[in-house]
Amino acid sequence: MTEKRLICSVYKSSKKSEMYVYIDKKNGLDVLPEELLAFFGTPIHVFDMLLTPEKKLSRVDSAKVLSEIAEKGFLLQMPPVEDNFMPGVIEFNKKLKNDEDQ
Helix, strand or coil: CCCCCEEEEEEECCCCCCCEEEEECCCHHHHCCHHHHHHHCCCEEEEEEEECCCCCCCCCCHHHHHHHHHHHCEEEECCCCCCCCHHHHHHHHHHHHHHHHC
């Protein structure tokens, strides 16, 4: 059964921008596997909050956070996916336009 509410600690990664881990504050960082810490780096405490299923979070559903913490002790929030291909498309289009103008 998933907890309805808990005091959640949020930590950011020392290695990856915009990567966060959510844990139950009372359990502490000991719930994080060594494999996760290898690529996450040193957890840097950001804040603590009362987490309920109704709480609005910016990039993750609070009910999912509660469920993941209940099941495995933490939730890892990955950085948003970047559209790295767009600068190349823009440059290609500029080149096509310049070729047409000549």
